[in-house]
Amino acid sequence: MAYGGTTLFAGVTVDIRAGQRVIVTGANGTGKTTFLKILAGLVRPASGRVEVDLGNRKVDDVGERRRLVGYAGPDVNVYDELSAVENLAFLARLRGVPADAGIDLLKKAGLKRSKQNHPVRTYSSGMRQRVRLAASLLSAPPIVLWDEPTAMLDAEGRGFVDNMLKDHVEAGGVAVIATNDPAEIDRWGDRRIHFDG
Amino acid sequence: MISSRNADAGFASSRKIESDPASSFLKVLLLIAQSALIVAGFLWLAPADGFRNPDLARIVVFHVPCSIVASIASTVATVYAVIYLAKRRPSDDIKSRTAFAIGLLLWVLTTVTGAIFAKVQWGAYWNWDIKEKSILMLLLINIAYFALRSAIDNPNKQAAIAAAYAIFAMAAVPALTYLLPNSTPDTLHPKGVITTKEGLDAHYKIVLWSGVLCLTGVFVWAMRIQVRLEELALRVQKSKSTSRGAKVVITELGP
Amino acid sequence: MTDVSISTDEQKLDTTAARLNEPKTASWVTCAWEIFRKDIRVELRTRYALGSVALFSVTTVVMMAAALSGAPVKTEVKAALIWVVLLFAALSGLARAFVREEEAGTAQSLRLTAPATAVYAGKLLFNLALVFTVEAITVPLFSVFMPIPGVRYDLFIPILIAGGWGLAAAATFVAAMIAQTTSGKSALFAIVSFPVLMPLLMAAVQGTAGAFSQVATFEARALADIGQLSIYGVVMTTASLLLFEYVWHD
């Protein structure tokens, strides 16, 4: 797939099964993030296509795929002026899910109740990351795409991410996670895609 | 060294090493025809009496073809913009951009020839006649189109946004050329003079309409050269970059 | 050819399967409405757009009045002046809608959750509110400093509404394009939006001049201008809705 004129990678044929966790590794700039964004429908690949096989039907329309995907990455943010609760309520209503669906997700993500109603502006980067992860799971999407989910999290935060990922995968969801953290690679990697530049 | 093997049919047109005689003949013909028209415009046509400066009134023979072919160029550019958004092929974006560039050049020529005529006939270079407003709008749209293109780096994004803007802006043009005129005082531009029988006399019409033909020929030729050049640049750039892509290793770690 | 297929076959997905057929995004109207409400709430908390637009209108009108300091001005000139002020005051606030979202990275989360046209509609509603606020500030202030005898408000108000709608529709679309550029945003916003706004400006000024003129024939023609402004608004809104997806998504 070429992106912005330079070909990052070509000839990638990946078949990811339900309930599988795929780890995507590789040095920065080799295309890890771009690969995830292409799956999420944020980036248009110059060639090739992405298809989601739902068992009863196949989805290859990017618009529809976006609704089946929960993406969390460093450059996808929530509104600083709104609190975590308000942000998730807003996104939940867009996703057609009850507004309070975000509350227990925030709890699962380990965001302290006292802080939940403060504007995200006042959050540390670790707390912001938890809100991002919670937002990506809002409508229980079958496919979760996380780009370095634990980069800014402390040990406790990583524990929460483990639980969230475990619940998602046990429910049959698919997870594609870009990370370079060796501990995570052993813990989560059912399959591994490595980009070496 | 003429390579006989035709490896890639995709670019058949640029494949011909020796230029095909037919197109060279046409191009030379274009040279002669347009030169003849220029001479005819100045010498063969009788001065247009009834205009303040009969000699200078001949400029209509250059002004009108420019404006007609310019609108052809802008239409072609907008059509390719639509095709690009539908098919997202870089070649359509190249054609759209080239047609806009040539269109801009022709609109400038139209404005200049128009202003010269206006100075003598209506007293000022610019008289805010409704047609002058619509040509100003077209010029500004073309300029904005290229300004917008240069401000976006990602080539796919740049092409998509430029195409979207072209279609969007062109949708606003008829508002100025058709909607507004019927509620403002009549335009200084004579109506239907080039098409109606009793308008211009036969000589003028011949020179004028063959001028349109020649200028369209120039437009098509310029398009072909530019498009072939850009497609070539694309091929060179593509062959250079494919070798650098990252290798992807997929390993099964097992549950 | 790069094929990446992700399969989530039916059986293992019992819990998420139930949700598979549930619409993963609310109806188009709800999305647009929610985005509008969010923009209003964020704006009330920060007052970026509101503040800059209000200040811009006030200073421009006062500056102009001071510069003229009571010199007699023909009504057509006043009609042109008021629309130039309205245009630039509105433009100063309209670009913000998308530029801030792109810079903050929130545009990406909108791309993931809401359909493109709903985003445009939501932003259009917000920009309409902004434009009408500009008009509500500028027009009264203008008539204080440069009184216009015998204004036909029954003509002028519709012109302000139809013109404001056309302005918001076109400027919102252009703002979405400008937000994607890497450099020179504010200058580019004027360069790119002005040619498209030319017909609107001319029809609005002509209509307003008619409304100010106290001359029956001109007033009659102002009605035609209201018609044109509405047609312009419809054309711009439709064109934007059709083309927005190509500007918004990669």
Add this chain to the structure above:
Amino acid sequence: MIPLMLVPLIVWVAVWGYMWTLDRKVRALAAEVDARDTEESDR
């Protein structure tokens, strides 16, 4: 009138000449790239 006529005439001939040489150059370039491609695909 004649000198005035020469202006567009000269400009036109110059433009035509420029386009003709450009056309030649592009064709030569195209031939070169094709030759290199066919060479590359033979390797």
